[in-house]
Amino acid sequence: MSQSAYLYFTEGSSVPSVTLEELEQYLGRYKEQTSKTGQQLDWSYDEAAFPYTIEKKPEGEGVWFYLKAKDEPYKYIVFGVGTEKTDDGGERHYIQVVLPDGSTHADKSKGNELCKYLARTLKTELHLFNGRIMYFNPRK
Template identity: 50%
Template sequence: MSQNAYIKLVPASEKQVVTIDEIKDMFTYYKSITSKTGEQLSWGYSEAAFPYTIEEKEANNEWFCLKGTDPRKNRYILIGVGFEQIEVQTDSTENQQCYIQVSLTDISTHGDKGKANEFCKFLATKLKGELHLFNGRVMYYYSKK
């Protein structure tokens, strides 16, 4: 059974809408900072920190797949962007809220789940979003006023 985690972009977030290309750019940035960490440690840390390749399927630019480089440890993580209708409590109107969905497939490994949690926390920190983890818990990465 597949599992899902969500990063919701709330009004206090850095951005209100994010695209697939922006998420891919964030993963490119993640790979560059982990490779710099590896250079400082004289160790190939970038391969351990991001053991995936980004694969694009024909999905109208709504999602992409992270395919593991070592199938024994990592297989697949799916990442997509969507919108949901939320009700504003003050005046009962509905607004659109952007979210990033991170999904594990039926064949995903425990290594995929650990990396997916790590990537979710990274994305939620960068975007100052609200992270709904695979286990149902919620982490807030934006300032509450």
């Protein structure tokens, strides 16, 4: 059964929402940062830190894309953006990260790592795959 993690944009988030293209840019920035770390260590760390390629399908245009693994033990992770209604009649934007059926424990670990990076960067509220909540947004 597939599992999902959510990054909810709140009042203290650095941006109110992101588009799929912006999400792709944030993942590109993550890969760039790990590449620079690898240069300092004289090791191809970017391949270990981001062992995926970004793939798109016509049916997911503007809604989701997935990361396809280059090597084992990884397989794939799906990223999507959306909006939901709140109890008070407003809207809240979110990023959904899905581990589809067939994903491995390595995908789950990498998914958690990418979610934490995005949540820290965007200052969002992160609901992990196991149901726990981490707050990266400023709260009073």
